[in-house]
Amino acid sequence: MIRAVLLSLVIVLTGAMARAGAWPREEGELFLSFGGNVALFGDAVRPVHYDPTIYLEYGLTERLTLGLDGYTADAGTAGSLFAWLRVPWRPDATGDVWAVSAGLGTTLLPDGAQEATSRLGLHWGRGLENGWLALDAQGQLGVTRLSHQAKIEASWGREFTPRWTGLMQGQIGYGLSGDTYAKIGASGILHATPRLDLRLGLTRALTGDRGGGLTLEAWWRF
Known part of the structure; x- marks a missing residue:
């Protein structure tokens, strides 16, 4: 999916109920997320476009979570698909949650070729009285051309009512080029x-063409 990453901080924490990011999936539980931007504003191509994504987690044990994720970006000129595993790294009595992850997959390069890619990640989260904070770090490195990419994403979620939660996210990084x-x-x-x-939101690029998108995602737990 995204172009290869050498050092990526990604918090894909979708919420206390989704429990992605540093939080382990409960044993035997399956989580599926899919969606993307359904409408674009301005000349949105990079770094915001339709950006369809799929994300899958399965709790193999209380400590080991398996996953699969993929997406395309930059008007289909970048993309990847990864299989990975995540384990707790440093349980903390203060309520902080730490985990590390490792994965293997394939990355679409700017010239249209695909490269086998490795990925490492460091994840942190903290539950709050009515929400959570989360941060994930991931690094991807191509095994043949040594292509690489990095990103940092941070999230803050807050539950307002039993049926509604608000989510704020920010992301920075660098791409394959x-x-x-x-x-x-x-x-x-x-x-x-x-x-x-169901998540409905707005995304706005602060760099590149500074375009925006209307995002719609579904999160299922089985």
């Missing part, structure tokens, strides 16, 4: 059923 980018987003999450959440 060495360009740097930054974007921010704000979302509302509807807890439609005990097993289904």
Whole structure:
């Protein structure tokens, strides 16, 4: 998916209920997320475009979470698909949650070729009285051309009512061509059923063409 990453801080923490990022998936539980931007504003191509994504987690044990994620970006000129595992790294009595992850996958390069890619990650989260904070760090490195990319994403979520949660996110990074980018987003999450959440939000690029997008995602737990 994204172009290869050498050092990437990614917090894909979708919420206390989704429990992605540093939090382990409960044993035997399956989590599926998919969606993307359904409308674009301005000349949105890079770093915001339709950007379809898929994200899958499975709790193999209480400590070991397996996953699969993929997406395309930059009008289909960048993309990747990864399989990975995540384990707790440093449980903390203060409520901080730490984990490390490792994965293997394939990355779409700017010239249209695909490269086998390795990925490492460091993840942190903290539960708050009515929400959470989260931060994930991931690094991707191509095994043949040594292509690389980095990003940092941070999230703050807050539950306003039993059915609605707000989510703020920010992301910075650099891509395969060495360009740097930054974007921010704000979302509302509807807890439609005990097993289904719907996220509707706005994403705005702070670099590149400074375009924006209207995001729609579904989160399922089985």
